[in-house]
Amino acid sequence: MAGSPLRPVLRRVGSGLVVLWAAATAAYLALLAAPGDTVDAIVGEGADTPQIRADIVAEWGLDRPAVVQYLDYLGRLVTGDLGRSYLLQRPVAEVIGEQLAPTLALALAAAGLGVLLAVTVAIGTAGDRRPWLRRASSGAELLLVSTPSFLIGIVLLSVLSFRFGLFPVAGAHGFGSLVLPAVTLALPIAGLLAQVLRDGLDRALDEPFVLTARARGVRERVVLLRHALRHASLPAVTLAGWLFGILLGGAVIVEQVFGRPGLGQVTLAAVTAKDMPVVLAVVTLSAAVYVAVNTAADLTYLLVDPRLRRS
Amino acid sequence: MAPLVEVEDLHVDFATPTGPVAAVRGVSLTVEAGECVAVVGESGSGKSVTARTLVGLAGPTARVRAARLALGGRDVRGLRPRQWRRVRGRLAGLVVQDALGSLDPLRTVGAEIGEVLATHGIVGRAERAGRAVRLLDQVHVPEPARRARQHPHQLSGGLRQRALIATAIAAEPALLIADEPTTALDVTVQAQILALLAERRDAGQSLLLISHDLAVVGRLADRVLVMRDGEIVEQGPTARLLSAPAHPYTRQLLAAVPSASSRGRRLAEPPRLREHCGVPVLSRPPLPARPPVDPGDAVLVAAGLTKRYGTHTVVRDVSLTVARGETLGLVGESGSGKSTVARIVAGLLAPDGGEVTFERAPWTGVAERARRPRRRRLQVISQDPLSSFDPRYPVGRVVAENLEPGGDRADRRERVVELLRRVGLGPDLLDRHPRGLSGGQRQRLAIARALAPRPSLIVCDEPVSALDVSVQAQILDLLAELRAADGTALLFISHDLGVVHHLADRVLVMRDGAVVEQGPVGDVFSYPRHEYTRALVDALPALVTAGRP
Structure with a gap:
């Protein structure tokens, strides 16, 4: 163990880079195979003459072989150059940079709220102290997990915004406009996470070390928080990658429902218009965040469970 | 002075979907200050339930009734959770089998001991780590300061059991309840743990020892209670109970212990008690005779077996022969x-080296x-x-x-x-x-x-x-x-x-x-x-x- 504590970290970062490359390549191939002509996409609704088309081919280098274009794309990606948007005629980095903040705010708020809700519910209902509360809670969780998030969003909107006017209907101005989208996105996450956590808590509470902890005179709340929760958090940490997928997929829909600016809107527009550089950038960015989240989860595992540190 | 533990007519039922199941039926026992009392019985005899009832941890589905149930002269029937917490660890410490699972695997040994000290406010936050090391030293854990910072999986079975005992005695309870404290340990380690428990007893601590093994409790206990199906069938001073068991079940338990003297005899049949030169001895029925073994007729021969894992040699040059x-x-x-x-x-x-021959072929x-x-x-x-x-x-x-x-x-x-x-x-x-x-x-x-x-x-x-x-x-x-x-x-x-x-x-x-x-x-x-x-x-x-x- 003392040899090199950084080795597991380096190994994970290395495999993360491979995943990143695979994601970028897969996205590139998928878009190449998609029907439709790149020149059509760049021309869009604008003037369309043979001269303009020739200029576009020359300007974007579209007459080069596909392999060269792919290598060129990879090369620029490594240096951080994401290219220019066909649709907006602006650097992709700029387009994404503008829209990143609202999506990040939404995702972080939803993740934080989801985890908080899940931990509170799981701790409140684990064990066999309140069987009726436990049954009610697992019923509600099942409902939340199986309801599409746009439906939750629409219900929240129509009740809290349209009827009672508690929150703004659309936009991203201030804290108030963040509440409903974040809740919409957080509820399914909280539902599944609560089930996993409670299951882990139940199993931990059956372990002999809980009996010895109780036999020391430790309070039940302390038994749950200090002993059982750490054990229960291990399977929950594994879900971090899944959680991120829900956040990303959910954000696209939730931003649409609540009329929020953000990466979801940008992605939707880019896919519809076949704006290749933007789609590629979003896919690569998602893959990067996904890799980062999973690496962090693996390292959290090592932090929480000393038994894994040996190898 | 009142006995440390007083139990009279204890009944424990467990609620199950098919109705209540009686685990303990009318058990009475006392433990005096400084006394070591052992409860012996098979799995399901109710001995562990009895022990856990004393600290209010028989489980959420348990229903406990007793004519008297007192610890240190204090009636513990109907204690509220808050009041139980002051009893547990402070008045009675619990040590159970398998310290790998009984110490939280995600926490250091020192933190587990510190938890007891904090819960009962034994010492201030600043002194906790030092006290934990002293307690490990007290149960003869070598290099206590280093061990306190380690996690349970880094300790051997014997050290883990010592650490667990350290957590149980940290708040200086008058009574230590040890439930199968040496089961699953090697004999030499078992002997060390028994010696440690004897040391506690000699220092004036009361011990309630729970075991399925009469041979284990025989070394330690002043009195033995034999439990079967939730009832105490026999009790008495250890020497008397082991030498002149009155109840057939006690005799059967004693006869079941395999040893040199039981060779060629049945262990599980009810033994008879015979007088031999004025001393009562157990007589076990004989086993059927075996044909003589011909040492030259080998069924298995292993020669020079060696096995390595990395640089670690786990088997070195082992040779053995098994005759037909x-x-x-x-x-x-x-x-x-x-x-x-x-x-x-x-x-x-x-194997990495050596060979095995079975029935005269490689x-x-x-x-x-x-x-x-x-x-x-x-x-x-x-x-x-x-x-x-x-x-x-x-x-x-x-x-x-x-x-x-x-x-x-x-x-x-x-x-x-x-x-x-x-x-x-x-x-x-x-x-x-x-x-x-x-x-x-x-x-x-x-x-x-x-x-x-x-x-x-x-x-x-x-x-x-x-x-x-x-x-x-x-x-x-x-x-x-x-x-x-x-x-x-x-x-x-x-x-x-x-x-x-x-x-x-x-x-x-x-x-x-x-x-x-x-x-x-x-x-x-x-x-x-x-x-x-x-x-x-x-x-x-x-x-x-x-x-x-």
Whole structure:
């Protein structure tokens, strides 16, 4: 163990880079195979003459072989150059940079709220102290997990915004406009996470070390928080990658429902218009965040469970 | 002064979907200050439930009734959770079996001790770490400061049990409840833990010791209570109870303990109590006679076995011979390499050096295709039979799978029923699943499966180590009967010298991967030449007062 504590970290970062490359390549191939002509996409609704088309081919280098274009794309990606948007005629980095903040705010708020809700519910209902509360809670969780998030969003909107006017209907101005989208996105996450956590808590509470902890005179709340929760958090940490997928997929829909600016809107527009550089950038960015989240989860595992540190 | 523990007419029921089940039925006991009282019984006798009821931890479905239930003169019936918390750890500390699971694997040993100190406000935050180290030192953990920073998985079984005892005595409770404190530990480690508990008792601490093993409590207890089916069937001072047991069940428990004196005798049959020169002795019925063993007729020969993992040599130059019909014992502690030898002999692991010959033909270094048809002649019984059964197979299929090929359905079924009958299982179990069987029944099933192809050698790897003494006695009787009837040779691996002395003809003693001593079992254990064998024999908690044939 003392040899090199950084080795597991380096190994994970290395495999993360491979995943990143695979994601970028897969996205590139998928878009190449998609029907439709790149020149059509760049021309869009604008003037369309043979001269303009020739200029576009020359300007974007579209007459080069596909392999060269792919290598060129990879090369620029490594240096951080994401290219220019066909649709907006602006650097992709700029387009994404503008829209990143609202999506990040939404995702972080939803993740934080989801985890908080899940931990509170799981701790409140684990064990066999309140069987009726436990049954009610697992019923509600099942409902939340199986309801599409746009439906939750629409219900929240129509009740809290349209009827009672508690929150703004659309936009991203201030804290108030963040509440409903974040809740919409957080509820399914909280539902599944609560089930996993409670299951882990139940199993931990059956372990002999809980009996010895109780036999020391430790309070039940302390038994749950200090002993059982750490054990229960291990399977929950594994879900971090899944959680991120829900956040990303959910954000696209939730931003649409609540009329929020953000990466979801940008992605939707880019896919519809076949704006290749933007789609590629979003896919690569998602893959990067996904890799980062999973690496962090693996390292959290090592932090929480000393038994894994040996190898 | 009132006794430290007063229990009168204690009843504990557990609510189940099919109605209440009585676990404890009218138990009364007292523990005086500075006294060591032992409660002995089999699994399911209610001894652990009794112990846990004393600290209010019998479980959420338990219903407790008692005419009196008092700790330190204070009535604990109907205590509120808050009040219980002040009793637990402070008035009574609890030590249970298996410290790997009983200490939180995610926390350091020091943190676990510190938790007790914090809960009961024994010392301030700044002094907690230092006090934890002092407590580890008090239970004789070497390098206590380093150990306090380690996690349970970094400690050996003995050190873990010491650390667990340190947590139980941290708040200086007057009573220490130890529930099977030495089960699953090696004999020498067991002896050390028993010595540590004796030291606590001599320092004036009251001990309530719970065990299935009379030999263990005999060393420590002032008084013994024998429990069966939730009731106390007999109690008395340890010396009297062990030398002149009045109740037939106590006699049976005593007779079930295997040792030198039980060789050739049945362990599980009810013994008779005989007067011998004015001293009462237990008389065990004899086992069927065995044909003599011809040492020249070897069924298995292993020569110069060596096995390495990386730079670590786990088996070094081990040679052994098992003659036809002979029982060879292989004893050693955890990590001695005995199970690795068993796996090599069973053909499950290839040695790095040396070779095995089975039935006069090479057994190692041959192609698996050639060895497979011969495998039926060599069978294995393991410590945990359940994990060796396919969880979807019913009992009948577990045995049928191992039958010699041939015969129609009805014929094969008949052979399965006959095998089950031989190990004492009825045909009504054919369609049951092994997980629904008791520990003893599972081991019987594993034996029936091993017997199915009529092997010449059975490798038994700790086959009775996970069983209660009385169930262990039944399984040992069964093995002795079967080997007498079939002439099957046994390679019997165990950490329990008493079991090996009872059953084996010759014995090999292993330590750190090497054989340190071997010979006829009586010679090796009665006149050990190697200091390690001597240490093992000395560590054995022997029942000296009763059990002669």
